[in-house]
Amino acid sequence: MKERIIGLVLAITALAALLALALITFFIFQAGLPLIAKVGLPGFLFNTTWNPTAKEPSFGILPMIVGSLWVTLGAMVIGVPLGLAVTIFLVDLAPERVSAFMRPAVQLLAGIPSVVYGFIGLTLLAPLVRNTLGGPGLSVLTGAIVLGIMILPTIISISEDAIRSVPPALRQGALALGATRWQVIKDIVIPAARSGIIASIVLGMGRALGETMAVIMMIGNSLQLPTSVLDSATTLTSNIGLEMAYASGAHRQALFATGIVLFIIIMVLNGTTTALVRRGLVRR
């Protein structure tokens, strides 16, 4: 009897999460679709001019889509190699004393509020980029570097789990056959942990794509199509965050419509990972 009550309570709790997801989806689409219907999907996605409050308003979000892609890609280029290097070091190479100190330190990175990352990017990194490399300093590069650091805890903790769960027999077998430590890591451990590592990268990508506050502070939010990493840009999230406070009417609808695009991108991203991971598991 008690078992059944607890089971029921847990089931209801799980449904509440689903319900929240359903409601969020419903309201974003309800608030945003009318605008997409009015300006047309190609006009919304591929127009490069965003001027929502002009007498003849224009609602093109291509600069933001491109901005999101650049910033996210840049964060991956910086965060993934760094994260995987740290993970391999932690699991396979670091003495126990060092990893006992490093692991909590990495997790601490996840606890720093994003506004603090943004502030550091704005006050330290942006002037550095401006003075050494040129451009306005508030740029795709600045945002990508800081986001690359922000996604480290996600990548490291999940890929570490994956690498640790590789059966010891695999390593021992390879070592017994005379492989060097690096060969074991490169040819045995990483391929065996592949699905977990991919999952960690995609979750990191989702984090980079969704970050708003830090990005608003660091990338300058200009509405151009960036042509260099030193250019300022706007992402889908940062534009919503920047403009929502004052938006009304069609402008507000356009921001919700931006949310729909973001929603679909994240869904596709998650779907792809799930598929990749599943295929990886089957093939092995």
Add this chain to the structure above:
Amino acid sequence: MCAAGVILLVLAACGDSGSATRHINVSGSTSVSPFAEHLAELYQKQHAGKSINVQSLGSSAGIQAAAEGVAEIGMSSRELKTEEAERLEQRIIARDGLAIIVHPNNPIQNLTQAQVQNLFSGNIANWKDVGGNDHRITLVVREAGSGTFSAFEELMMKGIPNAPSALRQGSNGAIRQVVAEDPNAIGYISIGIVDKTVKALSIDGAQPSIENVRNDTYRFARNFLFVWPKGKQLNPLAQDYVDYVMSDEGQDELERLGLVRVK
């Protein structure tokens, strides 16, 4: 003993004001709201039991709310359109000047309005074309929808769109910070929050200062308005609040916060 006394006092205060209006809504412009809110707080401190609810919805929404009676008072940071002015009483409560700011090390002192338009529309991209050093110009503007953005578009740009390369910041303070750090930047903020970290340029020879806005030498200023339906008596609390805002105390407070007083 002491606590009982306080309770008695509170009860007395409530009983006293029971007959009069106790609550009004003031809604509209996001630029005016912070000031109206601040004065509402001061007013409520002096008048226990009265509540003034300031809602920041944008000028158009506030004008509409006042016209329809949803709010007792509407706030606007733009001029009323002809058909709105026919239906609504308006009171200018203060004026707000827009200053064009650059980094303190920038040698430029003055720009013409035409130069400002060419700078912000992207036609001029290098400081040497307006008599400065040979550096790329970094534009810093507000985001669409903000009152400061629309004031700049109306007063200075006359509808010419900003260059897409302009950096956008979410507040006057953020623009000031970016301009203070970037030697090549130019932006615009309320005169009231210009400080030593940036340099305010004179436009067509007129220095942006509170005096020059008051005597109309510096033309880039907008009125902050309170509006309510014509021919309708404001209720006592709303009238008292408007009187407070227009009083010496209210005007002093607005001036302290960086606006230009009208009385």
